[in-house]
Amino acid sequence: MSSSNPKHPIGSAAMQPGTDQGACSPLQAIKPLQGLKVVELHAIGPVPFAGYILAQLGAQVIRVSPPSDPQLGVGVAARFDLLNSNKSAHALDLKSRQGLDALEALLEDADLLLEGFRPGVLERLGLEPKSVLDRHPRLVIGRLSGWGQQGIWADRAGHDINYLAVAGILHAIGPSQTPVVPLNLIGDFGGGTMHLLLGVLCALLQRSQSGKGMVVSTSILAASVGLTPMFYGLIAAGIWHLQREHNLLDGAAPFYRVYRCADDKYVAVGAIEAKFYRELLKLTGLEGKLDAGKQHDRASWPASAEALAQAFAGKTRDQWASLAERVDACVAPVLDFIEASQYAHNLDNALYEQGEQQAFVRPGQVLGFSRL
The missing domain is CATH 3.40.50.10540 (Crotonobetainyl-coa:carnitine coa-transferase; domain 1)
Structure with missing residues (x-):
C-alpha cells in the first residue's frame, strides 16, 4: 500500500482508465x-x-x-x-x-x-x-x-x-x-x-x-x-457411515434426495427438520400414510423413499415447484444452467447479468455491499 491511497485499508494502485468492470447492478x-x-x-x-x-x-x-x-x-x-x-x-x-x-x-x-x-x-x-x-x-x-x-x-x-x-x-x-x-x-x-x-x-x-x-x-x-471437518466429527460420533448412500446427507434419507417427476425432470427434497418433513408429507398426499414420527428410523427409509418416488412421479417438475411455493417443505426444482439463469427468484435477486451490455447471460456479482 502506498501513501497515495491512505484511505484504502488494503489496496494502493489506482484503477487504469477505461478498465472494464462490467455492467453495474x-x-x-x-x-x-x-x-x-x-x-x-x-x-x-x-x-x-x-x-x-x-x-x-x-x-x-x-x-x-x-x-x-x-x-x-x-x-x-x-x-x-x-x-x-x-x-x-x-x-x-x-x-x-x-x-x-x-x-x-x-x-x-x-x-x-x-x-x-x-x-x-x-x-x-x-x-x-x-x-x-x-x-x-x-x-x-x-x-x-x-x-x-x-x-x-x-x-x-x-x-x-x-x-x-x-x-x-x-x-x-x-x-x-x-x-x-x-x-x-x-x-x-x-x-x-x-x-x-x-x-x-x-x-x-x-x-x-x-x-x-x-x-x-x-x-x-x-x-x-479443509471443507470436511464436520464429517470427521460425525464419523467420530458414530453418526456418519463410510459406505455411500447410508447417511443423512448422501441420498440415503428419503427426505434428502432427488426424485424423478412425470416429465423426467427432477425435484430436490431437503426436508431434514421434522416440521418440514410433515409439510412434505402433506404436499405429496402421504400424510397419514407415512408415519412422520419415524422420519429418522433408518429401517423405514426404503419404503418411505418408494412412496415419495411414486408420489413425485405423478406430476411434472414445474407442477411440484408451483405447489411447493405455497408450503415450507424444502422442495425445489432441479434446473439446468440456462433454466437457472431465467428462474424468477434468481432474477429477483439479480444473480445474473444479461441485456444489451452482455452478449450472453452470465453470473453477476453475488456479494452485496451497502452503507445502510
Whole structure:
C-alpha cells in the first residue's frame, strides 16, 4: 500500500482508465477492492477464478500469459472466457530477461501476486518468493498448487477429481455402486479458489497493520480437506457411515434426495427438520400414510423413499415447484444452467447479468455491499 491511497485499508494502485468492470447492478454499486492492484500469472481454473472475483469486487487485475499460448490450450474464444473477463492482458515470456523485467515493473506498485504453478516453477523462473519479497516488501504472494509444496505427490499432475479422491470426498458422493464426479466446483473453486482468496485477503489486512507483505500458500488438496471437518466429527460420533448412500446427507434419507417427476425432470427434497418433513408429507398426499414420527428410523427409509418416488412421479417438475411455493417443505426444482439463469427468484435477486451490455447471460456479482 502506498501513501497515495491512505484511505484504502488494503489496496494502493489506482484503477487504469477505461478498465472494464462490467455492467453495474445494485449489488455492484460499491467496489470494496477498488485501488487494489493484482498481478495474476497464467493458469487455468481456480487461480483465474480468484482473479475474476477480485476484479468483480473492483480490483485492477492484470493477467500475465505466455505469448505462445495465451489461453493455455483451453481453446475457448476470449469473449466466452468469463474467468478472464474484466482483466487486462499482458503477453510476457517469463523465461526471458525481457519478460522478467516487464513483470518486475508490474510488481513495483502491485499489492498481490497470484500463481498456480507446480512447486519449484517460480524458483526456476528466478522468482523465488523470498527474493521477490526482498524487492517488493509490501507484496502479498498467493500460491495455489495442486498437491502441496512438499510430499511425494507434489510434482504430479492432477485435476479436481484427483484431489477430491485423495481428500476422501469423492468416495462419499454418489450412489452405493460408484462415486459421482461433482463437476469441478468443490476442489477447484469451492476449495482452492475460496481458501486462496481468504488467505490473501487476510494477508492484505495484516499488511495494513504491519506494513509487510507475506507468502500465502495452499493447495487444492489441502483446501478440499479443509471443507470436511464436520464429517470427521460425525464419523467420530458414530453418526456418519463410510459406505455411500447410508447417511443423512448422501441420498440415503428419503427426505434428502432427488426424485424423478412425470416429465423426467427432477425435484430436490431437503426436508431434514421434522416440521418440514410433515409439510412434505402433506404436499405429496402421504400424510397419514407415512408415519412422520419415524422420519429418522433408518429401517423405514426404503419404503418411505418408494412412496415419495411414486408420489413425485405423478406430476411434472414445474407442477411440484408451483405447489411447493405455497408450503415450507424444502422442495425445489432441479434446473439446468440456462433454466437457472431465467428462474424468477434468481432474477429477483439479480444473480445474473444479461441485456444489451452482455452478449450472453452470465453470473453477476453475488456479494452485496451497502452503507445502510
